[in-house]
Amino acid sequence: MFGELEMVKALLDERKRVVVLTGAGVSAESGVPTFRGQDGLWKSFHTQDLARPDAFESRPELVWEFYNWRRQLVAECEPNPAHHALVELERQIPNFLLITQNVDGLHAKAGSKKLMEMHGSLWQVRCTKCTHAREAREPLPDMPECPVCGHLLRPGVVWFGEPLVAGVLKVAIDQIGRSDVFISIGTSNQVQPAASFYQLAKDHGAVTVEINLEPTPNTGLMDFAVHGKAGEILPELTTGLRESLS
Incomplete structure (x- = not known):
């Protein structure tokens, strides 16, 4: 895991456009x-x-x-270290977008601003x-x-069988298509259309990264895969960036 993580750090230091997709695994570490x-x-x-x-x-x-x-x-429930690390990543990377499948509002509670809640929110x-x-x-x-x-x-x-809110998918596709690095975190990669976002990123030349507790159907198709708790991996990732950018 250490070698993969160091390579992802190097990518984030060099690349300017980063899109992150999060799923239920991130919120599970907060007890959701x-x-x-x-x-x-x-x-x-x-x-x-x-x-x-x-x-x-x-x-x-x-x-x-x-x-x-x-x-x-x-x-x-409260945001966990993974939520807070993504706020730090947003602070450090000018061209950054966080797309979440989660509806619990914990990313916003942690302080994420460049955020798209593609499945809506329990608080709406x-x-x-x-x-x-x-x-x-x-x-x-x-x-x-x-x-x-x-x-x-x-x-x-957004319930099963319903389309996404108008315009949400269009913006997501546009931003992913422009990204240099696409990172999938805490998602099983089984729910469409999000499960295909990595392929869209690859088709447009982005480097793809998976961070998840265990392998997913997309693991072998990713450029890098780091498996473990997002709340442990992401703080390590952003700490490395702070050191390299200081």
Whole structure:
């Protein structure tokens, strides 16, 4: 791992445009459930069956109960060293973008500014009827209503079977296509379109890096792969940059 990490440090010293993609593995180190395996059940329901527009249409009260539980759980979690290291990386690299699949808001809480939450946020709500949308960190009623039109609010996240928010994918593709280094962190590389971002980066000449607890389907296709906890690897990476740039 040491040799790979040193080479990634050298790349970051030399390259000007860096795009980072993060997934559930980063938040798992803060205690946020990944909703896979044993974490994938809630009150005997498979969580992926609740994170769907048809589930919300048929049983909105159940879906909101689930999301209010998630919000309470995440509210007790704090950013970990990986989140803070990415804030430091943003500070050091002028042309930097962090794209996250996570909806917990921990990157923003840590201080990331150049951030794209491609799947939305647990802390956003939007109306099912009108265009009203807002941040809502306060506890919500069991069935929250829109203050503008009175219709039901929904979580401001992208559910399975839904397209990304308009323009988000276009910006992500554009920035990845311009990157010199693309780093995938804490993602299983199984959910599209993010699972194909590394290939887009390679097709445009970027060096690709994987940092993950264990190998993924994309590991053998990456230029560099460093396996272990993101909360241990990323601080080491940014410490090396601080030393080399001082």
